[in-house]
Amino acid sequence: MKFLHTADWHVGKVLRGRSRAEEHARVLAELVEVAREEDVDAVIVAGDVFDGAVPTPPAQALVMKTLLALREGGRQVVVLAGNHDDPRLLDDVYRPVLDRLGVRVVGRFRRPDAGGVVSWTTRHGEPVRLAALPFLSQRYVVRAVEALTDTPDQHNRRYADRFARLAEALTAGFADDTVNLVAAHGTLPGGTWGGGEREAQTIMDYYVEASAFPASAHYAALGHLHRRQSMPGPCPIWYSGSPIAVDFGEEQNTPGALLVEAAPGRPAKVREVTLKSARELRTVKGPLGRLEAMKDDLGDAWLRVVVSEKPRAGLADQVRDILPNALTVDIDEEFRPTSSRRGTAVLGEGVRTPRQLFRAYLDHTGHEDEQVVALFDRLYDDVTTEAGRAGGGDG
Numbered sequence: 001m002k003f004l005h006t007a008d009w010h011v012g013k014v015l016r017g018r019s020r021a022e023e024h025a026r027v028l029a030e031l032v033e034v035a036r037e038e039d040v041d042a043v044i045v046a047g048d049v050f051d052g053a054v055p056t057p058p059a060q061a062l063v064m065k066t067l068l069a070l071r072e073g074g075r076q077v078v079v080l081a082g083n084h085d086d087p088r089l090l091d092d093v094y095r096p097v098l099d100r101l102g103v104r105v106v107g108r109f110r111r112p113d114a115g116g117v118v119s120w121t122t123r124h125g126e127p128v129r130l131a132a133l134p135f136l137s138q139r140y141v142v143r144a145v146e147a148l149t150d151t152p153d154q155h156n157r158r159y160a161d162r163f164a165r166l167a168e169a170l171t172a173g174f175a176d177d178t179v180n181l182v183a184a185h186g187t188l189p190g191g192t193w194g195g196g197e198r199e200a201q202t203i204m205d206y207y208v209e210a211s212a213f214p215a216s217a218h219y220a221a222l223g224h225l226h227r228r229q230s231m232p233g234p235c236p237i238w239y240s241g242s243p244i245a246v247d248f249g250e251e252q253n254t255p256g257a258l259l260v261e262a263a264p265g266r267p268a269k270v271r272e273v274t275l276k277s278a279r280e281l282r283t284v285k286g287p288l289g290r291l292e293a294m295k296d297d298l299g300d301a302w303l304r305v306v307v308s309e310k311p312r313a314g315l316a317d318q319v320r321d322i323l324p325n326a327l328t329v330d331i332d333e334e335f336r337p338t339s340s341r342r343g344t345a346v347l348g349e350g351v352r353t354p355r356q357l358f359r360a361y362l363d364h365t366g367h368e369d370e371q372v373v374a375l376f377d378r379l380y381d382d383v384t385t386e387a388g389r390a391g392g393g394d395g
Helices: 021-037 057-074 087-100 138-149 159-171 288-297 315-322 339-344 354-365 370-390
Strands: 002-006 042-045 076-080 103-106 117-121 127-133 179-185 219-223 229-231 237-239 256-263 266-274 281-286 302-307 326-331
Touching: 002 021, 021 057, 021 256, 057 076, 057 103, 076 087, 076 117, 076 127, 076 179, 087 103, 127 159, 138 159, 159 179, 179 256, 219 256, 281 288, 288 302, 288 315, 302 315, 315 326, 354 370
Parallel strands: 002 042, 042 076, 076 103, 127 179, 179 219, 219 237, 281 302, 302 326
Antiparallel strands: 002 256, 117 127, 229 237, 256 266
């Protein structure tokens, strides 16, 4: 069978206040086109469908439209909850509807006999068993073990140990004559972060071991780390990566998905697919003159700009006049006031007026700028005038 492995869509993601809805629509439409052109038998979406637990109606509409398009032609579609998704939304709202349309949704951990193992037969007659392991918080991994055993889980187990126990139960029925797949959302030690993951749900307390995926599995489809990569283990283990760079820490990633061919008795073949519909994220650096010179080569990329000039009033506005797609404007570290200068600044002896103190502060922190001084003077005059009126001064 041939299937498409994708994850970490993060639909609804806002980047520095800018909506990326149009980008997401283009990217997911390209993903659907890949599924059509490659004539895949199935699509696995390994979590983080949405960027947050309370997705907007437009975000939900786009996801629903995409899942139904992926289902066209009788393709099997399996969707897991990731750590950004609300499992209750997927299980209690989406699952009852989409299950009738042939899209299998797994929001919470389920026992093998209650939806934790998804089985189907491909159009070529190949039997498939897929063990589904959605993201589980520290609290819910305990509940999942209790749901599996019907007894309180009172043992002092690590997260990885509990995850392994759940995976073992779901994969126990893997047979030699079936295509055996695992889909999971979690962090393997040694994986390379993409740059936009939630650190609190990626660090050691949430690690799972590759040994949790048995040699009887032909392929393990993972979500959570946003960089596409293969992981060592008893079976082929891959992160598909995100189809869109989620934040500027991911500008070196190559957005895409994975095409996988799997069959009983032989290793899975994996082919990387690059998606090109999203806008590029780039960091550019230099003085205003250099930024002006490079603007025509930046296309429609979203930009993080590092300015190699001393800070002054209106500098960010000047940058955005040159580069309208600049989402953040920072000052090059070389041009920032040093901590030593800030730490040793002395405003001088004697009594000074607020105007003098403010000028001395700007001088010692390296922010001296006549426009800032003029703005302070105007605000100071306004404040002192109002105070004088309130005290019965100038009438």
